[in-house]
Amino acid sequence: MLQRAPKADAGRFAALLKHGQSPWLDFINRTHTEDGSLKRMVEHDGLHGMTSNPAIFEKTMGYGHAYDAQIRKILAKHRVTAGELYEELAVTDIRAAADILRPVFDATDGADGHVSLEVSPLLAHDAEGTIAEARRLWKAVNVPNLMIKIPGTAAGARAIEQVTAEGINVNVTLLFAQDAYHAVLEAYVRGLERRLDAGHSISRIASVASFYIGRVDLLVDEIIDRKIAKGEGDAAMLKALRGKVAIANAKLAYEHWEKVMASARWKKLAAAGADTQRILWASTSTKDKTYRDVVYVEELVAPDTVNTMPLPTYDAFRDHGEVRREMVRDYPEAHRVLKQLAECGIDLKSVTDKLLKDGLAGFDEAFENLHKTLERKIETLA
Known part of the structure; x- marks a missing residue:
């Protein structure tokens, strides 16, 4: 298990750290960084x-005036495109957050204390473009506790292998399906093997694989409810599956991770100093208000994992989260849940394919909207 650096007054988050799980925040905001809020979360939580x-x-960038002063300074020096402006603003934010988290990075010997910056979502199916952008962003930010976010597509997996071989930290994002997760873990292992074979050190290379939770239950539950309303299938079995599929799916990803970590192939890399690619539980806010708002934190506490929480979930866990036990490794039961789902006529692959497609489209849209907003900022502030 990786070494952690829990704080004496970390409260409920200390219980996660004790079990080997790192609490991360799925949020970045310049005001939050500058007013000391982030520093307090690091030091006290x-x-x-x-x-x-x-x-x-x-x-954060598209609304309000938190970035106006820096935008004016940039425009006073040279004319920039919206894309160039976004990158300069983002690099500033990432460096500032990385500086605040640097004590964690140092205390955990590089295992934790990372901040992630995503490659353009427009490159999701372009392996070579992703590799080039990952290299460029890695050099532009130039801090050791950076992770480059790359989507878990087929092209993304090819890019992950290459940049891992080059020693770049990677956060794999938008993982919903078991086969996609298996592919990116394999890409990480192959990247380390290539780097080791080339005679380079493989220590202090960090990687996480962001496996999404809440969005899975949201879509599956919608399908279940439609089936029940139409009188299709076994209503009792369908109702019993509500809110169960995402956690079962997550447990099977962890089962695969445990098998790979126990393999002779991985042990060879570990002996050479490799750090495991931890599973990062993402999308851990509950979308159904009838579920406990921190259930995806409480039920997925496992060694060598990360839980990245949106700010409302983070605040909710700080207020009333409970860590009663580590995640139950009831893998046969998890397999049974997914088998029953198929027996009810719900194809999990169709669900995860749609979630990946929607996730990529959502990031594309946000990226394009951000560029349009920054174009207006340029026109106004120039």
């Missing part, structure tokens, strides 16, 4: 990392 994505940056 034991916050161990942060993630960002185009949708988050759209909300």
Whole structure:
């Protein structure tokens, strides 16, 4: 298990750290960084990392005036496109957050304390374009506790292998399906093997694989409710599956991770100093208000994992979250849940394919909207 750096006053988050799970925040905001809020979360809650994505940056950069002063300074020096402006603003935010999290990075010997910056979502199916952008962003930010976010598409997996071989930290995003997760874990292992074979050190290379939770239950539950309303299938079995599929799906990803970590192939890499690619539970807010608002935190506490929470879920867990036990490794039961889902006529692959497609489209839209907003900012502030 990786070494953690829990704080004496970390409260409920200390229980996660004790079990080997790192609490991260799925949020980044310039005001939040500058007013000391982020520093307090690191020092008092034991916050161990942060993630960002185009949708988050759209909300923070696109509205209000927090970025106006820097935009004016940039425009006073040279004319920029909306894309160039976005990148300069994002790099500033990521560096500032990375600086605040640097003590965690140092205390955990590089295992934690990372901040993630995503490649353009428009490159999701372009392996070579993703590799080039990952290299460029890695050099532009130039801090050791950066992770480059790459989507878990087929092209993304090819890029992940290459940039891992080059020693770049990667946060794989938008993972919903087992086969996609297996592919990116394999890509990470192959990247480390290539790097080791080339005679380079493989220590202090960090990676997480962001496996999405809440969105799975949201879509599956909608399908279940439609089937029940139409009188299709076994209503009792369908009702029993509500709110169960996402956690079962997550447990099977962890089962695969455990098998890979126990393999002779991985043990060879670990002996050479490799750090595991941890599973990061993403989309851990509950979409159905009848579910406990921190259920996806409480039920998925497992060693060598990360839980990245949106700010409302983070605040809710700080207020009333409970860690009663580690995640139950009832893998036969998880397999049974997914088998029953198929028996009810619900194809999980169709669900996860749609979620990936929708997730990529959502990031594309947010990225394009952000560029349009920054174009207007340029026109106004120039």
